[in-house]
Amino acid sequence: MTFQNNLQFAQQLDAQDELKNYRQQFIFPQHNGKDVIYFTGNSLGLQPKSAKNYVDEVMNDWANLAVEGHFYADKPWWDYHERFAEPLSKIMGTKPSEVSVMNTLTINLHLLMVSFYRPTTTRYKIICEEKAFPSDQYMFQSQVNHHGFKPEEAIVEIKRREGEHNIRIEDILAKIEEVGDELALVLFGGVNYYTGQVFDMKTITEAGHKVGAYVGFDLAHAAGNIKLELHDWNVDFAAWCSYKYMNSGPGNASGIFVHEKHHHSNLPRFAGWWGHNKERRFKMEPSFDPVHGADGWQVSNLPILSLAPYLASVELFAEVGMDKLITKRNQITAYLEFILHEIDKEVNSTFEIITPSNQEERACQLSVFLHGEGRSLFEYLMSNGVITDWREPNVIRLAPVPLYTSYEDMYNFGQILKQGILLKG
Numbered sequence: 408m409t410f411q412n413n414l415q416f417a418q419q420l421d422a423q424d425e426l427k428n429y430r431q432q433f434i435f436p437q438h439n440g441k442d443v444i445y446f447t448g449n450s451l452g453l454q455p456k457s458a459k460n461y462v463d464e465v466m467n468d469w470a471n472l473a474v475e476g477h478f479y480a481d482k483p484w485w486d487y488h489e490r491f492a493e494p495l496s497k498i499m500g501t502k503p504s505e506v507s508v509m510n511t512l513t514i515n516l517h518l519l520m521v522s523f524y525r526p527t528t529t530r531y532k533i534i535c536e537e538k539a540f541p542s543d544q545y546m547f548q549s550q551v552n553h554h555g556f557k558p559e560e561a562i563v564e565i566k567r568r569e570g571e572h573n574i575r576i577e578d579i580l581a582k583i584e585e586v587g588d589e590l591a592l593v594l595f596g597g598v599n600y601y602t603g604q605v606f607d608m609k610t611i612t613e614a615g616h617k618v619g620a621y622v623g624f625d626l627a628h629a630a631g632n633i634k635l636e637l638h639d640w641n642v643d644f645a646a647w648c649s650y651k652y653m654n655s656g657p658g659n660a661s662g663i664f665v666h667e668k669h670h671h672s673n674l675p676r677f678a679g680w681w682g683h684n685k686e687r688r689f690k691m692e693p694s695f696d697p698v699h700g701a702d703g704w705q706v707s708n709l710p711i712l713s714l715a716p717y718l719a720s721v722e723l724f725a726e727v728g729m730d731k732l733i734t735k736r737n738q739i740t741a742y743l744e745f746i747l748h749e750i751d752k753e754v755n756s757t758f759e760i761i762t763p764s765n766q767e768e769r770a771c772q773l774s775v776f777l778h779g780e781g782r783s784l785f786e787y788l789m790s791n792g793v794i795t796d797w798r799e800p801n802v803i804r805l806a807p808v809p810l811y812t813s814y815e816d817m818y819n820f821g822q823i824l825k826q827g828i829l830l831k832g
């Protein structure tokens with residue numbers, strides 16, 4: 408499609424947008440009486456209007472039923488998490504028994520590493536991406552230390568080549584082969600949080616397995632953003648947070664995936680009563696008999712108040728389906744890219760999109776490196792109702808989330824950006 412940088416064209420794309428009505432199902436912060444232009448759904452998704460009803464339902468059941476809510480609420484609490492299995496499995500490309508919801512993301516990665524990072528004196532290395540999200544870096548270091556190894560020896564980061572912004576798949580594969588039988592675990596992001604680069608998880612998984620390592624993914628920026636086929640790709644495990652693209656609310660619950668092939672294994676784990684055989688859970692027996700499924704990695708009974716808004720959002724996603732989301736995602740991201748290039752030409756600016764330009768390697772985030780303008784431009788955008796975020800040293804990240812952003816937003820953003828650059832320049 409040939410894009411145009413004008414309001415009428417943007418509105419025409421909105422009129423043709425199959426998902427246009429979903430925007431009304433979200434609550435937008437206001438700026439001068441208008442919806443903000445929201446580019447940070449990759450950091451904290453907007454609130455679905457249905458979320459409050461789901462939370463109120465739990466509050467009312469608690470008020471009216473108290474302890475009996477565990478079994479007699481409309482959505483009983485003791486197995487509330489099981490309502491996620493079906494819709495979440497569609498979003499993540501898994502079987503229902505392979506997903507569960509619990510805890511928060513970094514905690515879940517730690518718990519999964521208890522099972523899948525079992526270093527020996529000869530096989531103890533972890534391959535990860537250079538500049539992984541800081542929480543993941545701390546996690547790797549502390550896990551390695553916990554097992555008595557040295558982070559500088561055990562952690563192998565795949566680096567970007569000099570002068571390049573993204574990691575090449577051939578470099579990942581070559582490093583996996585090189586580390587070979589010293590490799591215990593590959594734990595990569597599905598989508599890099601900084602550049603928005605999407606990694607080829609199927610190929611990475613195959614390569615890791617070939618040298619005898621486990622392969623897992625941190626899907627914080629992938630869940631609800633890209634097409635996932637975790638089961639078919641044969642990924643061993645994964646975890647994600649739900650407050651980014653999945654709109655569940657600040658700091659909210661995480662999801663995990665454990666491949667079916669591990670459900671009957673003797674992998675060690677840190678256990679708790681919610682991972683225990685469901686039929687016998689309340690018999691309070693002394694020996695642990697894990698649920699055969701991802702639920703077997705649960706520890707505590709679940710924070711129902713935080714699952715409630717997550718469930719509202721998951722049901723919305725399941726209704727829309729990832730395929731439609733991805734169709735719009737690709738078009739609106741391409742439109743944003745077009746607008747950025749147009750403005751760049753008009754004002755003779757020098758910003759650079761560091762996210763890969765091919766559709767296979769990106770999702771809905773474009774990271775823009777501001778060579779000249781810098782932080783004052785970011786502040787100008789924020790004070791004019793464009794919500795983006797700033798990452799050191801000089802990057803703004805723009806995520807046109809397909810469920811609730813419009814093509815008109817993209818056009819309006821371009822105009823505000825242009826004014827900002829002209830004012831600062």
Ligand SMILES: *Cc1c(COP(=O)(O)O)cnc(C)c1O
Pocket residue numbers: 511512513514540542543596600625627628648
């Ligand atoms: C957002 C994000 C996290 C956050 O972890 P929490 O435990 O939810 O605070 C971790 N890893 C990555 C890659 C992220 O993008």
